[in-house]
Amino acid sequence: MTDVVNRQILLASRPDGAPTPDNFSLVERPVPEPGDGEFLCRIVYTSIDPYMRGRMSDAKSYTAPTAIGAVMGGGSVGQVVASRVDGFAAGDFVLTYNGWQEYAVNRPKGVRKLDPAAAPISTALGVLGMPGMTAYAGLLEIGKPADGETLVVAAASGPVGGTVGQIAKIKGCRAVGVAGGAEKCAFVTGELGFDACVDHRSADFAERLAAACPDGIDIYFENVSGHVFDAVFPLLNPFARIPVCGLIARYNATEPPPGPDRLPMLFRDVLTKKLTIRGFIVTDFHARQADFLRDVGRWIGEGRIRYREDIVEGLENTPDAFIGLLGGGNFGQLLARRDPWPTEPAVRRQRDGSFPRVPVLAPGLRGN
Amino acid sequence: MTDVVNRQILLASRPDGAPTPDNFSLVERPVPEPGDGEFLCRIVYTSIDPYMRGRMSDAKSYTAPTAIGAVMGGGSVGQVVASRVDGFAAGDFVLTYNGWQEYAVNRPKGVRKLDPAAAPISTALGVLGMPGMTAYAGLLEIGKPADGETLVVAAASGPVGGTVGQIAKIKGCRAVGVAGGAEKCAFVTGELGFDACVDHRSADFAERLAAACPDGIDIYFENVSGHVFDAVFPLLNPFARIPVCGLIARYNATEPPPGPDRLPMLFRDVLTKKLTIRGFIVTDFHARQADFLRDVGRWIGEGRIRYREDIVEGLENTPDAFIGLLGGGNFGQLLARRDPWPTEPAVRRQRDGSFPRVPVLAPGLRGN
Numbered sequence: 001m002t003d004v005v006n007r008q009i010l011l012a013s014r015p016d017g018a019p020t021p022d023n024f025s026l027v028e029r030p031v032p033e034p035g036d037g038e039f040l041c042r043i044v045y046t047s048i049d050p051y052m053r054g055r056m057s058d059a060k061s062y063t064a065p066t067a068i069g070a071v072m073g074g075g076s077v078g079q080v081v082a083s084r085v086d087g088f089a090a091g092d093f094v095l096t097y098n099g100w101q102e103y104a105v106n107r108p109k110g111v112r113k114l115d116p117a118a119a120p121i122s123t124a125l126g127v128l129g130m131p132g133m134t135a136y137a138g139l140l141e142i143g144k145p146a147d148g149e150t151l152v153v154a155a156a157s158g159p160v161g162g163t164v165g166q167i168a169k170i171k172g173c174r175a176v177g178v179a180g181g182a183e184k185c186a187f188v189t190g191e192l193g194f195d196a197c198v199d200h201r202s203a204d205f206a207e208r209l210a211a212a213c214p215d216g217i218d219i220y221f222e223n224v225s226g227h228v229f230d231a232v233f234p235l236l237n238p239f240a241r242i243p244v245c246g247l248i249a250r251y252n253a254t255e256p257p258p259g260p261d262r263l264p265m266l267f268r269d270v271l272t273k274k275l276t277i278r279g280f281i282v283t284d285f286h287a288r289q290a291d292f293l294r295d296v297g298r299w300i301g302e303g304r305i306r307y308r309e310d311i312v313e314g315l316e317n318t319p320d321a322f323i324g325l326l327g328g329g330n331f332g333q334l335l336a337r338r339d340p341w342p343t344e345p346a347v348r349r350q351r352d353g354s355f356p357r358v359p360v361l362a363p364g365l366r367g368n
Numbered sequence: 369m370t371d372v373v374n375r376q377i378l379l380a381s382r383p384d385g386a387p388t389p390d391n392f393s394l395v396e397r398p399v400p401e402p403g404d405g406e407f408l409c410r411i412v413y414t415s416i417d418p419y420m421r422g423r424m425s426d427a428k429s430y431t432a433p434t435a436i437g438a439v440m441g442g443g444s445v446g447q448v449v450a451s452r453v454d455g456f457a458a459g460d461f462v463l464t465y466n467g468w469q470e471y472a473v474n475r476p477k478g479v480r481k482l483d484p485a486a487a488p489i490s491t492a493l494g495v496l497g498m499p500g501m502t503a504y505a506g507l508l509e510i511g512k513p514a515d516g517e518t519l520v521v522a523a524a525s526g527p528v529g530g531t532v533g534q535i536a537k538i539k540g541c542r543a544v545g546v547a548g549g550a551e552k553c554a555f556v557t558g559e560l561g562f563d564a565c566v567d568h569r570s571a572d573f574a575e576r577l578a579a580a581c582p583d584g585i586d587i588y589f590e591n592v593s594g595h596v597f598d599a600v601f602p603l604l605n606p607f608a609r610i611p612v613c614g615l616i617a618r619y620n621a622t623e624p625p626p627g628p629d630r631l632p633m634l635f636r637d638v639l640t641k642k643l644t645i646r647g648f649i650v651t652d653f654h655a656r657q658a659d660f661l662r663d664v665g666r667w668i669g670e671g672r673i674r675y676r677e678d679i680v681e682g683l684e685n686t687p688d689a690f691i692g693l694l695g696g697g698n699f700g701q702l703l704a705r706r707d708p709w710p711t712e713p714a715v716r717r718q719r720d721g722s723f724p725r726v727p728v729l730a731p732g733l734r735g736n
Contacts, residue, residue, distance in 0.1 A: 054640075060640065061640040062606065062640050062641070062642065222635070225632065225635055229635075238430065244635060244638050244639050245639070246639065247632075247635055247636065247639055250632050250635070250636065253632070255628075256628040256629045256630070256632055256633065257629050257632065258629075259629055260624040260629065261624045261625050261626075261627055261628065261629050261630050261631070262624070262629050262630075262631040263629070263630040263631050263633075263634055264593065264615075264618050264621070264624055264625065265624065265631075266631055266634070267590070267593055267597075267612060267615055267618070267647075268615065268618065269647075270612050270645055270646070270647035271612050271613070271614065271615055271647040272422075272428065272429040272430050272647070273430070273647065274430065274646075274647045274648050274649065274652060275645075275646070275647050276644070276645070276646040276647075277638055277643075277644070277645040277646070278638070278642075278643070278644040278645070278646075279635075279637075279638035279639040279640070279641065279642045279643050279644075280642050281642065284642060
């Protein structure tokens with residue numbers, strides 16, 4: 001290893017509403033040494049995901065909150081630089097949960113080795129990782145898409161929404177995306193192949209969504225909440241399914257929205273339309289992991305699933321990128337990357353939005 | 369037949385809020401004559417169920433509303449008095465959907481013949497009919513009770529709630545009922561064998577419910593909504609299931625309840641606790657009908673499922689009984705019965721609350 005310093009981003013304080021840069025602190029610590037049974041990992045890609053907002057709060061949730069002063073947690077892809085454990089050698093690429101830092105010492109348990117010849121290593125944090133698995137399992141296990149049905153998903157240019165819609169298309173559904181702005185909508189229909197995409201910022205969003213769903217909505221894959229749900233709700237067909245994997249629009253909310261209590265209205269439709277609403281997190285469907293890697297890997301190889309990454313250069317820019325993500329400021333799977341690293345084999349993509357024409361699977365292929 | 373008049377109760381107008389007697393009209397019409405392929409049915413028991421409130425409104429629901437001037441629909445048990453169709457002879461007992469009237473002409477399709485030696489014929493409208501099947505299918509297919517879990521159900525002295533709790537006990541759950549008043553609660557624990565029953569009219573209802581559910585709630589079988597749901601909501605465990613078959617407390621509501629919009633709060637818990645909320649009506653699980661009759665018939669025979677009927681004498685009293693039902697005024701499966709009928713073999717029960725010690729299956733056994 002060449003560095004002597006391990007930079008880390010810690011949770012400095014809990015946000016009240018939208019996170020601010022003050023909620024984070026950047027510290028420099030010595031690069032740790034691996035002990036027996038451990039290896040040292042140099043992190044190349046750090047994932048930046050909406051669920052991390054939940055970990056910053058101490059409200060009860062499905063996992064414990066991040067402690068004040070702890071490193072912000074999250075998925076990461078790195079390379080082994082020193083190993084004192086069998087099965088992991090210097091140079092190996094690994095998927096770990098090392099969070100927002102540059103180095104970490106790991107034990108093998110829970111670590112997935114990556115084959116850089118099979119797929120760009122960054123995809124282990126996106127379409128072939130947690131977001132892709134969330135899309136795959138939530139759609140197939142809860143959404144249960146059937147030929148000829150209509151699916152709606154928001155954040156459709158992102159790694160979850162984009163994958164949901166493309167799998168729905170493979171299953172014979174009409175896929176209608178929701179995204180913020182004309183550029184994202186054009187990407188969702190033009191590159192990802194959705195049947196339609198509606199800009200949720202348009203003044204007549206609800207009318208446009210209704211026009212895009214002439215046969216109603218059979219599956220609403222809920223990852224945002226807010227006014228997208230409000231527009232979806234009256235369009236739901238009998239027996240519609242609503243997998244709930246996220247509620248981005250509400251993560252920063254400190255107050256309920258104004259207006260009457262709509263909970264009874266929801267239950268009325270749950271009853272009269274026989275709706276299914278089910279929350280899940282990706283680990284609930286761990287048993288489908290092998291199916292996921294097989295199916296989505298094949299679909300990527302066949303060009304039937306595409307994706308886009310939004311790369312931020314440098315760990316120090318992670319908090320700002322995360323704050324922007326919660327407002328829809330990203331365009332694709334948001335990742336922070338270390339400073340250029342000559343041995344990294346994956347295709348590199350810039351924040352200017354240049355799009356990876358997947359599949360980029362050939363081991364000899366290199367990006368800019 | 370001896371009567372020359374068929375009395376019918378029609379929907380006279382749509383209620384605004386709670387139904388009133390003015391919403392119904394009693395008319396006298398000639399007893400109809402069966403044509404070829406038809407039989408004439410004399411109705412003995414007319415079911416009075418909460419779902420009928422929905423049919424009185426023209427709001428969109430899972431079935432079309434009752435037309436103004438039409439007979440109030442509903443399940444009924446009767447006896448064939450004249451037949452012009454093979455397979456149905458005078459004297460046969462039948463389950464039909466003839467609603468609030470005294471005679472009707474039927475074709476065989478959808479009619480179930482009843483064996484009065486197997487079970488009291490009234491049970492075809494209760495524990496062995498639509499309410500029992502609602503309990504059985506909703507609990508097993510959506511609630512998925514597991515040994516050691518806690519189930520909560522309201523209207524626990526009624527035919528759905530009472531059956532839900534008893535089946536949950538058979539499946540190894542802790543069954544906690546909710547009912548209105550000490551007498552009903554004593555019946556639910558003493559006669560139906562629930563582990564606990566909480567009076568929802570008590571001032572400290574939420575605290576009492578929490579005390580009755582020390583390990584939280586894994587299944588909430590939703591049939592009432594309102595303040596029962598509010599008390600249940602914070603007690604739900606991760607992966608809790610909420611089958612939704614009814615919302616009695618809201619059927620007469622014309623306004624949303626006061627207070628903030630709790631819909632986002634619900635979705636937050638759907639996500640963080642990975643809840644499943646699913647509406648259904650009994651016909652969604654038609655494929656389980658044979659299983660239901662086999663299992664619940666056996667459990668009644670073994671004394672493991674008990675029930676109570678609340679009999680109103682005379683068709684003319686049906687509207688008042690129905691209006692009372694929506695406020696919890698019944699105590700058990702509410703049925704309207706024709707004036708005493710000497711040939712009827714089922715055990716008779718009075719509105720004074722006398723309880724049928726089931727099983728009452730011996731054909732020679734007669735009630736008062």
